[in-house]
Amino acid sequence: MENTAKAKTKEIDLPTTITHGILGLMAARTSCRGTMPAKFWFLSIICPILPDADILGLYLGIPYGHFFGHRGFFHSLFFALLVSLFVVWQFFRKECFFSRRWWKYVFYFFVITASHCILDMFTNGGLGIAVLSPFDTSRYFAPWRPIQVSPIGGVGVLFTAMGIRALLTEMLWLWLPGFLLMCLILRIRKKYDFL
Numbered sequence: 001m002e003n004t005a006k007a008k009t010k011e012i013d014l015p016t017t018i019t020h021g022i023l024g025l026m027a028a029r030t031s032c033r034g035t036m037p038a039k040f041w042f043l044s045i046i047c048p049i050l051p052d053a054d055i056l057g058l059y060l061g062i063p064y065g066h067f068f069g070h071r072g073f074f075h076s077l078f079f080a081l082l083v084s085l086f087v088v089w090q091f092f093r094k095e096c097f098f099s100r101r102w103w104k105y106v107f108y109f110f111v112i113t114a115s116h117c118i119l120d121m122f123t124n125g126g127l128g129i130a131v132l133s134p135f136d137t138s139r140y141f142a143p144w145r146p147i148q149v150s151p152i153g154g155v156g157v158l159f160t161a162m163g164i165r166a167l168l169t170e171m172l173w174l175w176l177p178g179f180l181l182m183c184l185i186l187r188i189r190k191k192y193d194f195l
Contacts, residue, residue, distance in 0.1 A: 014091040016150045016158065017049050019170045020116055024048040025111050026182045033189075039091050047109055049081060051075045051116040064127060068139060072128065076133040084109035119174065125149035147175050 028036070028044035056076040062069050073079055088095065088105045095102040117129045121142040126149060128139030148169040151157040156169060 016036055016163075016167060016169075016170060017052065018158075020048040020052070020119070021045040021047060023115060023119075023178050024112050026178045027108075027115070030182045030185050031108055041194060043087055043091060043109065044112060047087065047113040050083060050113060051079065064137075067130075067133070070140065071117075071128070072130045072137070073133045075120060075129050075133055077114050077117065078132075078134060080110050080114035080117070083113045117146070121145075122173070123147045123149050145167050 005154075024044040024047060025041070027048075028041055032040065051074045052070075054068065054072065056071050057066070057069055058064065064070050067073055084106050087109045088102060092102070092105050095105060117131050121129050121131070121140060122145050123141075124145045124147065128141045130137050130139050132138070132140075144167065148162070148166040150166040151160055151162045157163045
């Protein structure tokens with residue numbers, strides 16, 4: 001766990017919202033076969049971004065290191081499971097509970113929502129991720145952290161030196177491998193008609 005003093009910096013240690021959304025779209029493109037409804041694509045962008053809604057807590061006076069602070073409970077695998085269950089229950093009501101297709105949707109939305117906390121573990125600043133919350137509120141980082149933290153603020157911060165550096169590291173470590181993996185899976189699927 002990192003020193004909480006780092007939490008007082010003017011950085012928010014997360015891959016940018018753009019990256020979470022793009023990786024969600026890549027996952028959607030890779031996962032679906034055939035035509036999917038617009039809500040599937042929309043939710044594939046929103047679910048990976050959703051955990052960062054906890055950043056609003058900083059503006060409401062919730063301390064960074066608090067249970068509900070940034071990178072706390074809302075960045076956990078348990079929260080990702082709750083989100084996936086809610087999304088499937090609310091937006092895919094036609095699916096029979098516990099049917100094979102229902103489980104596929106639950107698994108898919110769990111994975112893309114959980115991708116947020118996993119990616120944040122590879123950033124190089126701030127507090128770690130409470131990935132096991134509420135069962136363990138310790139905050140963890142990955143042993144290797146090549147992704148530059150993103151500066152706090154609106155869209156304008158992306159055009160600062162630090163924002164550009166963060167975006168470039170995300171392109172190198174996340175966008176490029178994600179795109180190559182997507183292309184590989186789609187090519188294998190087309191060639192061998194599986195996945």
